[in-house]
């Protein structure tokens with residue numbers, strides 16, 4: 001198994017109140033799988049995604065990447081895991097406004113081991129004709145596709161997307177999802193997408209629903 005979570009729990013203490021974000025969740029991600037994580041707001045989807053991406057550690061339970069325990073790894077190991085193996089896409093694009101599409105993507109390819117060309121990553125998401133546009137000259141959906149190109153230009157094994165269409169209308173969101181599906185097919189990337197938009201599940205190999213952790 002590429003990623004295997006067992007009995008994952010995550011609790012946050014806010015003063016006297018303890019919030020249980022995840023309780024006792026088992027979750028596997030197989031190689032080349034495209035999984036959608038569904039559930040209402042606050043059900044623990046982002047928390048689970050953050051554990052898969054090595055952005056956070058569980059309070060209890062284990063999470064392993066190819067058998068390597070991430071739940072007990074030190075920060076340097078988690079940083080290396082994220083840098084080498086994981087691409088992230090969030091609801092907001094976090095592009096650098098003063099750089100073109102190509103330059104935003106090249107920023108990552110410059111520091112990666114065996115990157116794709118920035119132009120090829122942008123072509124993969126259908127932006128080959130917008131290479132020299134600045135973010136402000138592009139629509140929200142196009143900006144999100146730059147963010148996807150930036151996430152995959154280093155050829156990560158795993159792509160984790162947290163509400164990638166959350167700020168977009170349905171039609172534009174569809175183009176963004178098409179781009180993610182294309183990445184999965186053409187690069188063989190393993191993908192997990194957090195959403196509360198149930199129709200997205202139709203494009204997935206598997207949909208998993210969370211309810212109250």
Ligand code: ADP
Pocket residue numbers: 012013014019020021039040041042043044045046047048
């Ligand atoms: P979802 O992604 O499904 O909307 P989250 O994983 O973001 O859900 O949150 C699950 C629960 O954990 C929520 O009740 C949320 O308020 C709580 N939570 C998430 N992150 C934190 C945090 N850093 N500190 C305190 N509580 C948190």
